[in-house]
Amino acid sequence: MDLDHARAVAVDAARAAGALLLAGTGGAGGTVQVRSKGGSGDVVTDLDLASEKLLLERILTAFPSHAVIAEESGLLGASGGEWTWLVDPLDGTNNVAIGLPAYVVGLALCRAGRPMLGVVHDPVTGQTWSAIRGCGAVTASGVRLAAPYRPSPHGPLLAWTQGYTVSRDDATVRALKTALELGARRVLQLWAPLLSWAMLARGDIDGMVGYRAEAVDLPAGALIAREAGVEIRALDGGPFEEGIDGTADDRSFVAAHPHALPALLALIR
Template identity: 50%
Template sequence: MRRETVDLQQARYVAIDAAESAGSLLRGRSDRHFDVWAKSEGDLVTELDLAAERLIVDRIRARYPHHQIVSEEAGTLSGDVRWNWLVDPLDGTNNIAMGLNVYTVGITLCLRGLPVVAAVHEPGSGHTWSAVRHQGAFAGRDRPLVRRERPPRSRPTLAWNQGYRVTPEDPTATALRLVLDRESTRVLRLWAPLLSWVMLARGDLDGIVGYEIGELDLHAGALIATEAGLRVTDPSGRAFDPRVGTLTEDRSLVAGTGEAVPWLLELWSAAEKLSSRVPDLWDS
């Protein structure tokens, strides 16, 4: 397999163009009838996912024919594993299936498992965000993404992300939701995790709590947020490992400003203590 050098800024443009083209396709077809199938418990796939995926894969293959691609529906498409593209062609499938215009397209390029380029496009607004590791985050094509300061308030606004495998009876998830609802102004449950990440990066949210989440809709958003100056840790407070793992839904994290993360970690600790009492709530 040929080893190649990749211009990361050029790869960012390729990711942006592919994501925006897929977004245009989704926007043009989302108000028509489209087929929907159950993929797993609580998870769906539509013909829109498949069409957007084909478009993105073709765009990446045209520019980087030797790279590996891992996509939501197609799985692993063989290539040079040193360069690996992660593709979430429709982040928010459950939303679009019920007519909610809350979804994104996410693309990540990884070098030896480390995300180095990311692009997230929101078809509904037409906005795109992107990042290159150690080179910053961008709004639009080349404008630096500057996080706006949120007005002082006693209670924050957060986003909650959970994986599809999390059941309603999961005691830790239940305890976390209870604690977050009690301590915040509002907890968004968007079912479009990448949108949560860009909202955090641009200053619309104070923090994110993710429980047993997947990776295809994680790494693009996390790279954009960290390049915008946000902090991401695991629930114990250790710096979050940004390298791509097994792509299963087993990553938990908190993310936010330097001031918000310690507070979120305290809430996580309080929720873990409460979780032992959750089974009693179900029985009562």
């Protein structure tokens, strides 16, 4: 498998989907059609579906033997194969629904459940970030990402994400959020976790905490951040793998620069 070729295909597909999304959210004569999805307050738009259609066509044309797990369409192809793509056509749908320009397109390619390639594209700024496992994370122009360590006496700037199935009265969520609010300078809840991962990889924020994160949008961002030098651990400080296997509980994590991670783990404990 030529992962450099796969990255080129994924980057081109993500940019094409991003152009579609940008045109659809630009107010050029139309409104975004929004409807509820599930019973947890999540929504889906016509742009999610159009972007996913484009991405699926690009990916399956280039790699017809690969399986795909897409946000809206679910599994396409046989499960359990060697290569599986994860497709998040619009990470930040709730933002788009209220007119907030904070959303990205995300793609990951996994081998036996383990992400080997991640791509995140921001249509609003035109920026694209990608990573191949073991080869580092880069911008579209090839500049290497390296998450900096910048301790602040006022506490870290953090991002929070949680899965849609997490209930409002979840005791663990309440305890984690209380600890973060007390110990952090700011806690961002962007409704677009892939964008948060990119911000962490760039050094815009100091850390990220996730609770039962969604499976489709976790691997691409986590791989990019890890390849930029970010360390990711389970909530108890144990090992964490950003794969597609396991349960929702396996997708709870703490991520930060290695020098900042001990203090962040201590904070949530």
